[in-house]
Amino acid sequence: MSKLTPTHIAILKSFSAQDGPVPIDQLSGLPTTGGTLEAHLDHLSSRGFLTRSGKAIALTEVGQAALAQAPAGTITKAWRKSASAPAPAAVEGQPDKLTKKARLIALLTVETGITIPDLAARLDWLPHTTRAAMTGLRKNGYTIDKLAPLEGTRSARYTLVEAG
Numbered sequence: 001m002s003k004l005t006p007t008h009i010a011i012l013k014s015f016s017a018q019d020g021p022v023p024i025d026q027l028s029g030l031p032t033t034g035g036t037l038e039a040h041l042d043h044l045s046s047r048g049f050l051t052r053s054g055k056a057i058a059l060t061e062v063g064q065a066a067l068a069q070a071p072a073g074t075i076t077k078a079w080r081k082s083a084s085a086p087a088p089a090a091v092e093g094q095p096d097k098l099t100k101k102a103r104l105i106a107l108l109t110v111e112t113g114i115t116i117p118d119l120a121a122r123l124d125w126l127p128h129t130t131r132a133a134m135t136g137l138r139k140n141g142y143t144i145d146k147l148a149p150l151e152g153t154r155s156a157r158y159t160l161v162e163a164g
Helices: 006-016 034-046 061-069 072-080 100-108 116-123 127-139
Strands: 050-053 056-059 142-147 157-163
Touching (some): 034 050, 100 116
Antiparallel strands (some): 142 157
16 A cells, blocks of 8 residues: 555545546646646556546545545645645654555445455455455454345455444
8 A cells, every 4th residue: 555645635635525526627726737647646546545437536435534544734734735845744653644454444334335356456455365354354353244245246245344
């Protein structure tokens, strides 16, 4: 999992203010533009924070979880930051990224559940790694419900019930 920079957080924040997918040209006040913005959007989409459908982009549940866990001052600093200013130094004791475990927990909180192949794809993990991480959550006291597959599919769905 890569670190979320203040620019990444600012981009995610701009999408959180929108309702549903938004064409990129309709957003204003983004901290960067042009090819740099495209590179940031590609990075955030590849990590599961955003989804892209043509020219429309939407924030995912993982992106929402990342914003919820972002240090409070980071978001405002990124909006004020000029393109030429250096990135603010990390404050000791504050996480500068969303952990792999936190991303897994965020994906498992979906009420309809999520399948192992979908989890593996969204987390960019192999299926056996995903299953092992879920076992680790169970050992740490989390309760994970196994739901029946959706009609027409064979993969069971999983959802997080509660932390123990």
